[in-house]
Amino acid sequence: MNMLASRGQLRASFIRWALFTVPLVVLLGFLAGQLGSPDTAWFASLEKPAIFPEPKWFGIVWTVLYVMIGFAVAIVASAWGARGRSAALGAFAVHFVLNLAWSYVFFGAQQITGALYLLVGIVLTLLVVIALFWRVRRGAALLLLPYLVWVCFASVLNYQFLQLNPGADGGEIPDGAVERVRI
Structure with a gap:
């Protein structure tokens, strides 16, 4: 026998992983969203x-x-057994931590500039992840392309928020009031 695993075994391995990773990624994304919400006086006061x-x-x-x-x-x-699998998953873990931090930085800490810098890091690490995933399984890399487009859109949006609201960076509401969030 010259195969390590049959097609059925590979499919079963993918299904087991998907049953773990899909809910985990969605759950972590949801929880990260709870650390910072657009439902604040600060965000409502921003020019959109x-x-x-x-x-x-x-x-x-x-x-x-997600x-x-x-x-x-x-x-x-x-x-x-795929070459580069561990590096790809490790790079993804680093990238995803950055992704999850964005909601808190923008909405929770109300740091528009910090969130923009974080988005630059998110885009750069995502490009690395896509390249590493491509080496392991091209289909996995292709699944990340809509995510890359959305994160680039989010970067432009974040930049425009900063341009339109330069005085609101750091939690200042345009009328001079300040809203502080403590965790």
Whole structure:
């Protein structure tokens, strides 16, 4: 026998990983969103960019993206013995921690500039993750492309928030009041 695993065994490994990674990624994304919410006086007072979509779309888009991310991770995780698998998963873990931190930095700490810098790090690490996933399983890398587009859009949106609200960086509400959030 010259195969390490049959197609059925590989499919079963992917399904087991997907049953773990998809709910985990969605849950972590949801929990990170709870650390900072757009439902604050500070965010309500910000001037919104023209490209700012209706708020309902953020939950819908992020849910779909987190499911796709979970499947991409499952594809790579189930690629036992593939060269670069561990590096790809490690890079993803670092990247995903940055992703999860953004909601807190922007909405919780109300640091528009800090969130923009964080988005630059998110985009750069995502490019590394896509390249590493590509080496392991191309399909996994392709699943991350809509996520890359969305994160680039989020970066432009974050930049426009900063341009439109330079005095609001750091939690200042335009009328001079300050809202502080402590955890």
